[in-house]
Amino acid sequence: MSAERHPVGLRIRGGTKVYPGTRALKAVDFDLRMGAVNVLVGENGAGKSTMMKVIAGVEQLTEGQVLMDGAEVRFNGTDEARRHGIGIVFQELNLFPNMTVAENIFINREITRGRVDIDMSAQREETRKLMRRLEHDIDPDAMVGDLRVGQQQIVEIAKSLAQDARVLILDEPTSALSAAEVEILFRVIADLKRQGVGIVYISHRLEELIRIGDYITVLRDGAITGARSMQGVDVDWIVRAMIGEASKDFAKEVEHDYGAEIFRAEDVTLPRIGGGMAVDHVSMALRAGEILGVYGLMGAGRSEFLECVIGRHPHAGGSFFVDGRPLKARSVAGRIRRGIALIPEDRKNDGLVQMLSIRENMTLSSLGAFTTGFHMNLSKERGTVRDFVRRLTVKIASMENPVSSLSGGNQQKVVIGKALMTRPRVLLMDEPSRGIDIGAKAEVFRTMRKLAADGLGIIFVTSDIEELMALSDRIVVMSNGRVTGEFDRRQATETAVIAASAKGHAPANMPPANMPKEEIA
Numbered sequence: 157m158s159a160e161r162h163p164v165g166l167r168i169r170g171g172t173k174v175y176p177g178t179r180a181l182k183a184v185d186f187d188l189r190m191g192a193v194n195v196l197v198g199e200n201g202a203g204k205s206t207m208m209k210v211i212a213g214v215e216q217l218t219e220g221q222v223l224m225d226g227a228e229v230r231f232n233g234t235d236e237a238r239r240h241g242i243g244i245v246f247q248e249l250n251l252f253p254n255m256t257v258a259e260n261i262f263i264n265r266e267i268t269r270g271r272v273d274i275d276m277s278a279q280r281e282e283t284r285k286l287m288r289r290l291e292h293d294i295d296p297d298a299m300v301g302d303l304r305v306g307q308q309q310i311v312e313i314a315k316s317l318a319q320d321a322r323v324l325i326l327d328e329p330t331s332a333l334s335a336a337e338v339e340i341l342f343r344v345i346a347d348l349k350r351q352g353v354g355i356v357y358i359s360h361r362l363e364e365l366i367r368i369g370d371y372i373t374v375l376r377d378g379a380i381t382g383a384r385s386m387q388g389v390d391v392d393w394i395v396r397a398m399i400g401e402a403s404k405d406f407a408k409e410v411e412h413d414y415g416a417e418i419f420r421a422e423d424v425t426l427p428r429i430g431g432g433m434a435v436d437h438v439s440m441a442l443r444a445g446e447i448l449g450v451y452g453l454m455g456a457g458r459s460e461f462l463e464c465v466i467g468r469h470p471h472a473g474g475s476f477f478v479d480g481r482p483l484k485a486r487s488v489a490g491r492i493r494r495g496i497a498l499i500p501e502d503r504k505n506d507g508l509v510q511m512l513s514i515r516e517n518m519t520l521s522s523l524g525a526f527t528t529g530f531h532m533n534l535s536k537e538r539g540t541v542r543d544f545v546r547r548l549t550v551k552i553a554s555m556e557n558p559v560s561s562l563s564g565g566n567q568q569k570v571v572i573g574k575a576l577m578t579r580p581r582v583l584l585m586d587e588p589s590r591g592i593d594i595g596a597k598a599e600v601f602r603t604m605r606k607l608a609a610d611g612l613g614i615i616f617v618t619s620d621i622e623e624l625m626a627l628s629d630r631i632v633v634m635s636n637g638r639v640t641g642e643f644d645r646r647q648a649t650e651t652a653v654i655a656a657s658a659k660g661h662a663p664a665n666m667p668p669a670n671m672p673k674e675e676i677a
Contacts, residue, residue, distance in 0.1 A: 162189035162370065165354050166211065166323060170220035173206050173378075175561070178553050180206040182378040183220070188323065190354040193345060195369035195386065197358070199398055199595050201551045201563045202375040204358050205247065208325045211356075212244040213237030235264075241322030245312045245329055247358075247564050248504045253301025258283040260300050261315045286314040291340045302429075304459070305502050306332040313341065324348065325356040328564070330364065331590045332501070334453045334619065342368060360589075360597075361620075362391045374398060398595070414629070415444030417480070418613040419496075419582045424464050424474030426457075428637075434460040435472070436637035442582065442613040447604060449628030450617045452657050457637035458617040459501055462584045465615075466498040467491045478581060492521060495581030499571050499588055501617075507571035508559050515541045515555040518570055522577040544573040549599050572600065576607070583607065585616035589623060601627055621650050633657050 166188040173181040181203045188194050188211075196204050209215040210222065213231030221228050224240060231237040234244075251260050258279045267278045283296035292310050300308060309332045316324055326345075330338045345355060345368065359365055365372070372389055374382040374397040382397045419442040426435035435457045442448050452458050464472040467488045476483035478494050485491050500506035508517050518541050519526060526537040541555050548569045552562065559570055568590070575583060585604075589597045604627065608614055618624050624631060631648050633641035633656035641656025 162192040164188065165190040165225065167223045168207070168210070168217075168220060169223065171207065171210065171217050171222070172219040173203075173210065173215065174218045176553075176557075180378050181210075181217075184375075184378075184380050186373060186380065187383070188354050188356060189371055190322075191349050191352045192370035193349065193355045193357050193368050195357050195359075195365045195372045196375065197362075197365060197372065197394055197398060198375035199565075201377075201566060202398075203378040204375055205327060205563065206378075207375070208244060208327060208356060208358065211237070211323070212242055212325060214244075238319060238321075241320075242325070243316035243319045243321030243323070244325040245309075245316050245327060247327040247331070249305075249308050249312050251300045251308055251312060251315075254299065256297050256299060257294055257303075257311050257314075258296040260311060261286065261318050263315075265319075282318065283314070286317055289317065290314055290344065292337075304332075304455075306334065306337065309333060310337065313344075317344070321353065323354045323356070325358075327358045328360070329357075330359060330361065332587070336453070338364070362394050365394065366390065412445055412609040414446050415611060417441055418444040418478070419615075420477040421461075421465060422475045422477075424461060424472060424476075426460050426464055426469055426472045426637075433457075433637045435464055438474075438634070438637070438639055440615075440632050440639065442615060444581075444611045444613055445608050446629045447608050447614045447616065447627055449624045449631045450615060450634060451619070451621070451624050451631060451653055452634035453619075455636070456634040456657065458634050459586050460637075461634070462498060462586050462615070462617060465491075465582075465584060466496060492578055492580075495579075496584065497521070497575040497578050497580035497582070498584040499575050499586060501586040501590065503564075503568055503571045503590075507574070508567060510558065510560040512559060513556045514545075514550075514552055514559050514562065514570055517559045518544060518555075518573045519577060521574055522579075525577070540577065541573075544577065548573050548603060569600070572603070580612065582613045582615070585614060587618060588616055589618070589620065597623075621653065624653065625650060 164187045168184055168186040171181050171184040171186065184207065186207065198204050206215065210217055213234045213236050216230065216232065222230065229240060231240070252263065261283055262279045267275045267282070269275045280296040287294050290310055290313065294303070294307055294310065300311060303311065309329065313329060329341060333341065348355060357368060366386065366389060369386040372384060372386050373380060376398065422439050424435050424438045425433055428434040438461055440448070450458050463469055464474070465476060467486055467490065470486050478496065483491065483494055485494055509520070515538065519537055526533050538555065545552060545555065550566050550569045552566070559567060562570065572588070588600060604614055625648065629645050631643040631645065631653060632639055633653055635657055641653065643653065
């Protein structure tokens with residue numbers, strides 16, 4: 157890779173960022189090359205997102221400099237960074253759910269008629285052009301809150317493209333995208349490179365980094381441990397640079413016998429807005445100690461099925477049984493009491509209360525276990541949280557810090573701990589590894605295997621075929637709301653699973669089911 161072809165457009169020199177109780181960046185030196193993909197990799201909590209927030213004006217350095225084209229700059233806000241041509245797609249999506257797609261894309265920089273009123277027609281047309289570029293036909297007038305997470309991610313990407321940024325930061329841009337949507341994004345990135353845009357690309361999908369990256373920078377514990385051209389870099393090199401070992405241990409070797417049937421769903425249905433079914437007569441069963449993997453492309457109905465099980469859609473049809481007894485409870489709280497817990501796909505909106513502490517979030521669904529009469533046993537609560545923090549290796553300075561202070565992967569572990577504290581019989585996990593680094597994945601998946609060995613039944617939805625094959629004892633494939641394949645782990649092949657997922661597949665941009673905004677306790 158010729159460095160002369162890709163001049164440095166932005167530098168950080170001696171960049172240090174200190175938060176109360178932690179040093180997120182430690183005198184980092186970083187070069188961002190133009191017309192190239194600058195891959196940034198590291199475990200959760202390594203400082204990747206912090207460094208990008210500094211570049212995007214969300215945070216300011218405690219010490220050090222940011223330079224653009226050789227001149228020092230200091231961004232005191234995102235608007236100032238945007239004026240210098242810097243755009244960012246955050247890992248935690250930054251959209252207004254009660255506004256339309258077009259309104260979100262042009263928020264704070266609306267197209268106006270003579271600076272008097274907003275030209276909604278022009279904004280809709282520009283939005284359609286952006287969607288065509290991203291090979292989606294999401295309606296500009298659709299409410300963002302009615303879109304699935306993957307569609308919202310496309311809107312976030314479109315919002316950055318609309319700003320004609322010189323520097324574009326993509327923080328986990330493919331975490332909620334289907335394989336087909338990832339290919340579209342990669343074509344857009346190649347086009348941006350040809351235009352001379354400098355791209356920072358953060359992802360935990362290591363094969364993806366190797367495929368798309370031109371330069372790589374590795375962060376560990378807030379310090380840069382390596383920076384080089386991507387030529388000659390492989391997955392083992394990245395893993396060793398990140399965590400000191402070439403391991404992708406998903407703990408498949410933990411074998412155990414299965415118990416009796418612990419859960420069964422029969423003929424589950426969920427109508428879709430505009431006609432058709434989001435979940436179309438789906439049936440499946442789960443045994444104690446079994447991990448059932450549910451695979452499918454976007455729009456297959458996987459997440460909607462889990463939402464039906466937890467009681468998020470009271471109008472859903474079908475029957476559920478736990479330990480052979482009918483599940484009569486209709487509410488989320490009632491189903492949690494019957495031993496069902498859900499780890500949702502969107503941890504920020506559905507899994508956590510950002511203003512509360514780590515301790516308060518983790519015990520939110522199990523407060524009864526720490527309550528006697530009108531009093532809470534805070535000592536017992538802290539001890540239990542401390543135990544789960546240790547078991548799940550959540551990196552925290554204090555359990556009293558707000559959960560929003562944690563990295564994405566550590567927030568995910570808090571959500572997992574919160575679900576496990578309800579002592580579930582059946583654990584539903586929707587994309588449990590979304591936004592989690594390779595070390596954290598191994599820890600979470602080892603925990604899943606141990607929980608299964610202890611008799612917990614687990615149903616997990618994933619779009620990662622490698623995780624599916626490594627973790628599942630049995631695999632169910634969904635497409636267009638229906639079950640289109642079922643495989644035992646020993647007979648399953650990637651080819652057969654992917655072929656089953658393509659049967660009658662609906663477009664990725666099919667409108668979602670009506671989703672009440674009821675918070676999952």
